Amino acid sequence: MKGSFGARVCQCGKPFHANPFASTWVSNYCEACRKRIKRHGDVRQTPVRKGEVREIVMRLKRLVKQTRQQEQVEAVFRDIGSRLLDVTTDDLTQPVPNGKQKPWANLWMTCAIDELQRVIGDIDAVQSGLVIAAMFVLQQEKGPPRFVSDDGFRFQLVRMWRSQTTLAFGSTYDAKRDKAIGWYKDLPARVTRHLSEILVTAYGPVAGYMTTAVRKDRERQAVFRAKLDAAFRPLVTD
Ligand SMILES: [Zn+2]
Numbered sequence: 001m002k003g004s005f006g007a008r009v010c011q012c013g014k015p016f017h018a019n020p021f022a023s024t025w026v027s028n029y030c031e032a033c034r035k036r037i038k039r040h041g042d043v044r045q046t047p048v049r050k051g052e053v054r055e056i057v058m059r060l061k062r063l064v065k066q067t068r069q070q071e072q073v074e075a076v077f078r079d080i081g082s083r084l085l086d087v088t089t090d091d092l093t094q095p096v097p098n099g100k101q102k103p104w105a106n107l108w109m110t111c112a113i114d115e116l117q118r119v120i121g122d123i124d125a126v127q128s129g130l131v132i133a134a135m136f137v138l139q140q141e142k143g144p145p146r147f148v149s150d151d152g153f154r155f156q157l158v159r160m161w162r163s164q165t166t167l168a169f170g171s172t173y174d175a176k177r178d179k180a181i182g183w184y185k186d187l188p189a190r191v192t193r194h195l196s197e198i199l200v201t202a203y204g205p206v207a208g209y210m211t212t213a214v215r216k217d218r219e220r221q222a223v224f225r226a227k228l229d230a231a232f233r234p235l236v237t238d
Pocket of ligand 1: 013014031
């Protein structure tokens with residue numbers, strides 16, 4: 001049938017045209033969905049808002065302060081930050097050699113490391129550590145409904161981490177509104193995945209402590225509320 005060559009229907013219902021001559025990169029998604037995957041890691045993933053992260057960062061700060069661990073925690077985050085500057089492609093998991101290993105596999109890693117060092121050089125190590133820890137707390141508290149897949153979480157993690165710097169944004173002048181409009185510069189999906197791998201490896205152990213601390217704190221609060229309730233309820237009930 002003429003014209004149907006390469007015509008497909010995306011999951012979202014929109015018809016699109018796949019490149020019939022492409023042997024690889026044949027996508028099952030329309031342009032809009034492809035963009036969404038590149039930015040958010042998954043078509044179904046709702047983006048994490050900065051406010052969500054900010055709120056948890058504040059909770060973490062309070063918790064760290066309460067336990068008088070502020071200096072130690074900040075020292076750890078600074079230490080991780082400076083270690084990240086020393087990461088090289090050798091530290092990344094190399095793709096499994098299968099005889100036809102693509103030489104450009106290393107290119108993505110180099111890209112990821114360049115971006116890593118660009119961003120690290122522009123953000124505060126402590127704040128950045130808290131943002132990443134907050135993402136793990138968010139994942140623990142909101143679970144799978146908030147992050148629809150592993151990629152969904154990883155892409156949001158990288159996005160929130162990069163969003164701390166204006167380096168991750170481009171801008172265009174909007175004549176109608178007479179102001180500069182920023183947009184988030186997407187990285188190729190592989191670069192994002194490599195970056196997330198580096199961040200998860202570097203911050204995983206710290207994030208583990210943070211999520212446990214938050215959970216314990218919530219349990220303590222619940223116990224306290226129960227005690228309060230038991231002590232005062234008889235006084236106020238008729
Ligand atoms: Zn689509």
